[in-house]
Amino acid sequence: MPIPKLEITNPEAIELLEKIKTGAAFTPILNWFKKYRWYFVGAGVFLVLIIAMVIGKKIAEGTPAPIITPPDIESITPTEQVEVKSTFSGLKKEIQDLNTDLPDPFIPTFESTLDLEPSAL
């Protein structure tokens, strides 16, 4: 059965087809895209970043964080200091503790003249 040949007779359709063939129908759209191209570029970059973060988060959740511990170092125990003490150290301390300041004990002061005379001042 032969395919019937379609013939477009509508003048508006013919005009539209002509515009599509020549590319004139796309000119306003291309102009609109050109006008807002930087918005599209920005949105694209933002979208890429969001996608990267989501993917990164998914990977991080899937892999547990490694536990980093410092390498073992040999603990140093201080050598015990054996203090050599003489039996006479106590006497030395007694001598050192002697207070050489005088007067020790402090000599109190007293008023020698107690009478009812007016003071000489």
Added chain:
Amino acid sequence: MKLLSKLLIIPAFILPLCFAAPVSADAKSDYEYQYSQYQEHYLEYTLLKKDYLDNPTLDNQQKAVLAAKDSLYARDLAKASYAEYLLNLIAASKVSYTPINPLIESLTAAKNYFSNEALKSQSIVTAADLKNFSADYVVNSPAYDRSFRTGVVAYKIAKLVRFQIDLKDSLDIILPKLATPFSSALQNRIDELQSKGNDINSQIETFTNDLYTEEGVQEIDNENFFSERSETIKKIQSLQIKWIDSLIDIDLNYAHS
């Protein structure tokens, strides 16, 4: 009724005796107590004397005389207890060192003098009595007051002598622990210790005897009396420390237990 009154009278006499027990247990606290009593009474005396001088009535005069009597009593008891305190400190060193005996005797004399003065002050009745008492006191007391200044030095001398005795005993303890025969180096060190010990003894003796020289007696009341003596005590103390350092060195390096 009579029995009841007797029963009430007996505790009335006994109870005050219980409370009149000594306020302090040792010489230091006794002295501190007496001195605080003096400060209290002296303050009261100055206030009442001022009242009397501002308003010289007989009543005010009598109040001021009584306050002065209380102050004199407290003052002389405080001085006597201070002398006793110094004597106790010297005795605590447990040394029998003849050169300081005159200083100990003068402290004892001061203690007796001030105790007697405290009692004597209680016979004061009038303002004239008070004036005469103070006039005598001003003349006689400085000699006894001076014994306090030499007494505190005597206390330090007793301590230094005590150390000398202990140092000598330490050397006597260590000698049998040293391996014999002594090496020449060790023998030299022991000889040096004995020689230096004797030097320190001489310095303490000279220091003590200087207190009795004419020049030393004149210096007692000087402002720098204590500072000069303190320097000498410090010097002797440093010699004793050097001495015991040397002994400890021998103990650690040569002696066997």
